[in-house]
Amino acid sequence: MVNEGPYQHQSSDSAYLFCRAAIAAGHQIERVFFYHDGVNNATKLTEPPQDDRNVVARWSRLAEEHGVDLVVCVAAALRRGIVESNLAQGFRISGLGQLVESAIQSDRLVVFGD
Amino acid sequence: MLHIVNKSPSERTALASCLAHARPGHCVLLIEDAVYAATRGHAAGEGLAAAMASQVKVYVLAPDLEARARAGAVADGVSMVDYAGFVDLVAKNPRVQSWL
């Protein structure tokens, strides 16, 4: 679970690096759920400077290469102007039930936030 | 149980709160701005030492220490881990609490 936006706070970077290390160790990352300002990780309108990491593209790549389900909370997204039309590749908008479902089905849920 | 703390102890009470709820056998992992707590001479060291004395294991995320120029100053008794070590801590502890 990622609760803060990219660039503003390190939590999105920490979560991404954690996911990558977990996959490298042979674990499966079923889903990343974006909540609170974390929904801002999903916008394709982001254009970071050339010499910086592209947080959004990095998530998209993780989804593409490892089948990670990137879910953006619909209520939190609507509050912050994240809608289908500005969603980056690999992300989908869905309800909070997806977070609860993940918590039930997965062995672990790790929360990254402020 | 694994406790994860990401706040500087000089700014927020997350670490103090975490340590007050950590029980013998638990692990505490310091990441992001919380890594400063694990450095020699920091005022938070006393609390960490007391926790370690009561069988709480304290870990600090090395990449976050290195980024902050404090990797050479890790306090005695604190173990450095990388992201793979972070993953192992999550895997070996049946429950995880992030002290946001």
Add this chain to the structure above:
Amino acid sequence: MDQAGTVKKFLFVNRKAPYGSVYALEGLEVVLISAAFDQDVGLAFLDDGVYQLAKGQNTKAIESKNFSPTYRALEGYDIEKLYVERESLESRGLTEDDLLVDVQVLGKAEMAALMDEMDVMISF
């Protein structure tokens, strides 16, 4: 993966005051949704999180939504386990009488023991 019938112990850990940030409000939204999954759900309030339950919140002049009545509605969702940490109340000059809903007051050690029994902890 068929997980029908799985019941996990959930604890939503609230450590932040309302209104200054969105965490308390959006955290409560997760709690309400969790009620639909037939899980064993509890809420813990510690540190500044205890302010979420303060009686008499009036948000008119800050033009924010007063969501505090929702805590009283939780019972209707079969969410009845509300735990408040005693030390957090005391260090803020509050007592159980200042809270808008019935809660179970736990000391720090009891709260730590409770956390140690959980399957999932989601913190806001």
